[in-house]
Amino acid sequence: xxxxxxxxxxxxxxxxxxxxxxxxxxxxxxxxxxxxxxxxxxxxxxxxxxxxxxxxxxxxxxxxxxxxxxxxxxxxxxxxxxxxxxxxxxxxxxxxxxxxxxxxxxxxxxxxxxxxxxxxxxxxxxxxxxxxxxxxxxxxxxxxxxxxxxxxxxxxxxxxxxxxxxxxxxxxxxxxxxxxxxxxxxxxxxxxxxxxxxxxxxxxxxxxxxxxxxxxxxxxxxxxxxxxxxxxxxxxxxxxxxxxxxxxxxxxxxxxxxxxxxxxxxxxxxxxxxxxxxxxxxxxxxxxxxxxxxxxxxxxxxxxxxxxxxxxxxxxxxxxxxxxxxxxxxxxxxxxxxxxxxxxxxx
Amino acid sequence: xxxxxxxxxxxxxxxxxxxxxxxxxxxxxxxxxxxxxxxxxxxxxxxxxxxxxxxxxxxxxxxxxxxxxxxxxxxxx
Numbered sequence: 001x002x003x004x005x006x007x008x009x010x011x012x013x014x015x016x017x018x019x020x021x022x023x024x025x026x027x028x029x030x031x032x033x034x035x036x037x038x039x040x041x042x043x044x045x046x047x048x049x050x051x052x053x054x055x056x057x058x059x060x061x062x063x064x065x066x067x068x069x070x071x072x073x074x075x076x077x078x079x080x081x082x083x084x085x086x087x088x089x090x091x092x093x094x095x096x097x098x099x100x101x102x103x104x105x106x107x108x109x110x111x112x113x114x115x116x117x118x119x120x121x122x123x124x125x126x127x128x129x130x131x132x133x134x135x136x137x138x139x140x141x142x143x144x145x146x147x148x149x150x151x152x153x154x155x156x157x158x159x160x161x162x163x164x165x166x167x168x169x170x171x172x173x174x175x176x177x178x179x180x181x182x183x184x185x186x187x188x189x190x191x192x193x194x195x196x197x198x199x200x201x202x203x204x205x206x207x208x209x210x211x212x213x214x215x216x217x218x219x220x221x222x223x224x225x226x227x228x229x230x231x232x233x234x235x236x237x238x239x240x241x242x243x244x245x246x247x248x249x250x251x252x253x254x255x256x257x258x259x260x261x262x263x264x265x266x267x268x269x270x271x272x273x274x275x276x277x278x279x280x281x282x283x284x285x286x287x288x289x290x291x292x293x294x295x296x297x298x299x300x301x302x303x304x305x306x307x308x309x310x311x312x313x314x315x316x317x318x319x320x321x322x323x324x325x326x327x328x329x330x331x332x333x334x335x336x337x338x339x340x341x342x343x344x345x346x347x
Numbered sequence: 348x349x350x351x352x353x354x355x356x357x358x359x360x361x362x363x364x365x366x367x368x369x370x371x372x373x374x375x376x377x378x379x380x381x382x383x384x385x386x387x388x389x390x391x392x393x394x395x396x397x398x399x400x401x402x403x404x405x406x407x408x409x410x411x412x413x414x415x416x417x418x419x420x421x422x423x424x
Contacts (some may be wrong), residue, residue, distance in 0.1 A: 037361050060361055060388070063395040072423075073399055077365050239359070265412070269357050 005173035006030045007155070008115055009124035010107060011073060012209055013061025015202045016126030016158060019193050021069055023157040024124050027174050031124065033073040034114060035062040036107050038082045039238050040211045061203040068199060078110060079235055086212065087231045091143075096218035098210060100135040101143070108148035115153070122153045122168045129159045130184040138162075158182045158190070211242060220246055220347045227251070227291070236270070240288075243267065246347040247304065253291025254347065255301050257308050271322065277305050280330065281318035284309025298323075299333065306335035349374070353382045356413065360388040364396050367418070371402065376422040379405070384414045393418070 009021035011033035025031050066073035085106045089099030104127075111123045127136050127144075135144070141163060145154045152167040155174065160166065161181035168174040182189045194202060211217040220241045225231045227248075240256060243263050248254040258264035264286040267276075274288040275298070287305045289297070298321060306317035312335050319331045353370045355363035363384045370380055382393060393416050394404045401423025408415045 035361075037365060041361075060364070060392045060395065062361075063364075063392060063399065066399045067395060071399065073396070075361050075365050075368060075396075077362070 002172075004028065004030050005122070005168065005171070006032075006115075006120040007122045007124050007168070008032050008034050008074075008111055008118075008120050009071075010111055010126070011035050011062045011065050012126070013063075013065055013203050014126065014209065015187075015190050015194060015199075016128060016131070017124075018065045018068065018126070018199060018202060019190060019197070020124050020126040020157045021065075021071065022197055022199075023179065023193075024155065024168075024174065025069065025071075027178055029168075029173060031069070031071050032120075033062070033066045033069070033071050034111055035073055035075045036078045036082075036110060037075060038103075038210070039079040039235050040082075040086075042209050042211055064203075068202075074114070076110065076114075078106075081110075082106065083233065086233075094134045094213065096213055096215050097221055098134070098212040098218075100132065100213075101140055103210075104135045104144050105147045108144055108150050108154060112148055112150045112153065121171075121173065122155055122166065123150050124155050124157060126158060127156045128182045128184075128190075129162055131182075155179075211238075216347075217241060223248060223254070223347050227254075236273075240270065244285075244288075245308070247341070247345040248347055249300055249304065249345050250291075250297060253289055253293050253297055253301075255304060256288040256290065257305070258285040258287070272324075275321070275323050277302055277319050277321045279305060279309040279311060279317055280320045281316075282306075282309045282311030282314065284311065284317075299331065300336075302331045302333045303336040304341070306333050307338070307341065309335070311335060350379045350381060353380060355389070356383050356385045358384070359386045360392045363389045364392050367393060368396065368400075371400075371418070371420055374420045376420055378420045380418045380420065382416045382418065384416065385412055387414070389414055389416065397421075 007024055007029050009031050011017045021031050063073055085099055085102045089102040091101040094100050129138050145151055155166045155168050158180045159182050160179035162183055169176045243266055244259055245257040246254055258267050267286045267288055270288055275293055276288050278286050285308050289301050302319040305319050309317055311317035316332050317335055321331055322328050351370055353366050355366045367382050390407055397404050397418055401421035403419040405417040405419050
């Protein structure tokens with residue numbers, strides 16, 4: 001009896017990876033899923049933080065995909081190793097700070113390491129030639145296979161018939177004529193295949209699954225790097241960029257303003273690390289101050305805090321100020337009028 | 348049988364799932380893991396992870412902003 005081949009599928013939570021894994025499972029291959037957590041994943045975080053989003057289903061789409069497929073899903077923390085991909089992408093960035101090609105090479109390489117360590121035979125991705133402008137092009141497909149070290153062990157079931165035969169086809173683990181030849185940006189072939197497999201309620205792509213593709217997020221990360229004078233970050237940095245309004249009223253500091261209860265509660269977890277303030281005479285946000293802060297900056301930040309409170313139209317608002325390492329005190333301030341907040345302060 | 352506590356408070360999903368997964372990988376079938384969390388997303392994600400790996404969620408308790416999930420390790424790995 002021939003051996004049952006084993007494959008690991010990169011599962012993002014989107015439709016393509018779901019279909020790619022299923023296509024291979026249809027041919028009797030044992031498939032398990034792998035999902036990489038970079039810290040920039042849109043999945044989960046902002047929905048979890050923002051209370052107003054609580055009515056939305058909070059499922060993790062990669063886990064949902066694994067359940068639909070009936071396979072195990074291994075979620076791998078790559079936060080530390082991924083920094084080099086973000087900071088020094090060999091192939092450059094996309095339209096924002098998204099290093100998509102380097103990211104794909106990195107993830108396929110991690111999957112290659114995983115199959116080597118776990119005795120699996122090949123790797124599955126949901127890539128489709130022409131689907132994405134940076135990482136899913138005819139000329140980048142061989143680059144990913146080569147630079148990841150996966151080579152012929154990388155199978156793209158949705159467009160395999162547009163590519164040279166992979167090891168899985170050469171070995172007879174997969175029949176080429178039961179793979180697909182999808183090409184281009186159209187989603188219709190995937191939707192038809194999803195219907196054929198009975199997949200419904202799959203995640204719809206809405207701006208990608210990575211914050212690095214988001215223009216506003218990229219502006220905030222660029223600001224963080226430029227004000228610190230070095231391109232570095234830790235997990236807290238990149239989490240905080242996802243939360244609240246960020247305003248930089250002076251070059252030496254910025255404020256992070258909670259927009260609602262869920263964000264305020266999340267920001268509370270950072271109170272020990274930052275000078276922070278909160279209105280006490282009116283309902284209002286928790287505000288973190290990030291930077292080297294003078295007494296004049298505290299006053300300005302307090303007036304901004306008052307502006308974003310329910311006391312925005314009051315004559316005076318009392319703000320509790322919590323400096324790091326010294327006693328809490330209160331300031332009574334006039335809320336900063338909207339027309340005195342330049343648009344350029346908003347990041 | 349042992350009981351292992353995983354402190355995943357103040358972590359956002361999927362990190363509590365990853366911490367749980369890493370802890371379970373070192374345990375034996377029948378062992379119990381208690382995961383302490385604050386991200387409400389865990390009430391969906393940790394049970395989903397347990398289902399695909401064959402582990403049993405024995406209880407989910409919510410207190411104020413804290414969520415405690417008890418898991419019995421299955422034999423599926």
